[in-house]
Amino acid sequence: MKKLGFGLMRLPLIDPEDSKTIDLKRFEAMVDLFMAKGFTHFDTAYVYHGEQSERIFKECVVDRYPRESFTVTDKMPIYMVEKKEDLEEFFNRQLERCGVEYFDYYWMHALNASRYETCNEIDAFGFFQEKQKEGKIRHIGFSFHDSAEVLDNILSKEPCIEFVQLQINYLDWEDGNIQSRLCYEVARKHNKKIFIMEPVKGGTLAKLPEEAEAMLKSKNPQASIASWALRYAASLEDVVMVLSGMTEEWHLEDNIEIFENLQPLEEEDLTLLDQVVEIIKKDMKIACTACRYCVDGCPVSIAIPEYFAIYNRCIDLSNPDDPALREDFLNLTSKHGKPWECIECGQCEEQCPQFLPIIEDLKKISAIFKEESA
Ligand code: SF4
Numbered sequence: 001m002k003k004l005g006f007g008l009m010r011l012p013l014i015d016p017e018d019s020k021t022i023d024l025k026r027f028e029a030m031v032d033l034f035m036a037k038g039f040t041h042f043d044t045a046y047v048y049h050g051e052q053s054e055r056i057f058k059e060c061v062v063d064r065y066p067r068e069s070f071t072v073t074d075k076m077p078i079y080m081v082e083k084k085e086d087l088e089e090f091f092n093r094q095l096e097r098c099g100v101e102y103f104d105y106y107w108m109h110a111l112n113a114s115r116y117e118t119c120n121e122i123d124a125f126g127f128f129q130e131k132q133k134e135g136k137i138r139h140i141g142f143s144f145h146d147s148a149e150v151l152d153n154i155l156s157k158e159p160c161i162e163f164v165q166l167q168i169n170y171l172d173w174e175d176g177n178i179q180s181r182l183c184y185e186v187a188r189k190h191n192k193k194i195f196i197m198e199p200v201k202g203g204t205l206a207k208l209p210e211e212a213e214a215m216l217k218s219k220n221p222q223a224s225i226a227s228w229a230l231r232y233a234a235s236l237e238d239v240v241m242v243l244s245g246m247t248e249e250w251h252l253e254d255n256i257e258i259f260e261n262l263q264p265l266e267e268e269d270l271t272l273l274d275q276v277v278e279i280i281k282k283d284m285k286i287a288c289t290a291c292r293y294c295v296d297g298c299p300v301s302i303a304i305p306e307y308f309a310i311y312n313r314c315i316d317l318s319n320p321d322d323p324a325l326r327e328d329f330l331n332l333t334s335k336h337g338k339p340w341e342c343i344e345c346g347q348c349e350e351q352c353p354q355f356l357p358i359i360e361d362l363k364k365i366s367a368i369f370k371e372e373s374a
């Protein structure tokens, strides 16, 4: 199996403000190119694209290609599960939405310490093993957002786990919250194979500060900036899949080129990336990957990732008075809750896999934009 997997959480949209409006024609053409080049793996989940990702996968992949020509990962939304019987309901709904008889890979989605407690209470991994015996799951695993210590504990207690999906990229490698390196080392200690998510950190590593881009371009003028992040992920031992959420056709074309002629990074490339990390950290904005896990539960419908994107553009431009920025901000406030309407309930921070201080970050945005917009 080739190492590039098509992540179905950032698909092209007809209306950029509505994640449910996936552009089917564009996605279909992207699937055709992906498959024609010999890539075969797709990654979906119950909640992606406002619960449309699995259906779109059926329409554009399952209904158009023989089942044995592709593999798919789907994930149990354990954060939505309230009782044991829900597991069966979610699982059957997912098979039906995807139009498949079995999942090649089936993960517990976004596992952390508290969700692992839920798993234990309802014997969720026991349920996975039953489904594996029935032939409805080929391989069992989980995607993970917590510390290496928690990962070690789970892997010690769950011998049925074959794979773990980790957030790994060169910026998070030594990050104290994400703990990419430490988690990677724990997974290898337990002899697990690794899927990588967020190799480009939600696009953050596709566009770097000018100084950092110039360093990478001088080393390899032809290579895209994102290619460094993808090669970094794919160069790691025991990594069997690197998932990339591709929105534009050129993302896909670039990714195909990288993975068709995969060149592992060398020692001097890694040293260069260490320098790049230092530059990025100096210029750190809000490290939101636009995964949208925080959005649905917000009681005042604050468009958190969209506000963060505006804030980051504001930092890039060093000009909060930029008219286009102001207009985009006003547009958002006309349809969604305003940053200063946050009631600090904290549900978004509980959901955020990047451990962002969302409440404080929203205050920063309010401080810049409130006066003129209120
Ligand atoms: S803390 Fe604020 S932004 Fe977060 S979910 Fe609650 S109201 Fe929404």
Ligand code: SF4
Pocket: 287, 288, 289, 290, 291, 292, 293, 294, 295, 304, 305, 351, 352, 353, 354, 355, 356, 358
């Ligand atoms: S704030 Fe966190 S949970 Fe919300 S979209 Fe950004 S990274 Fe995802």
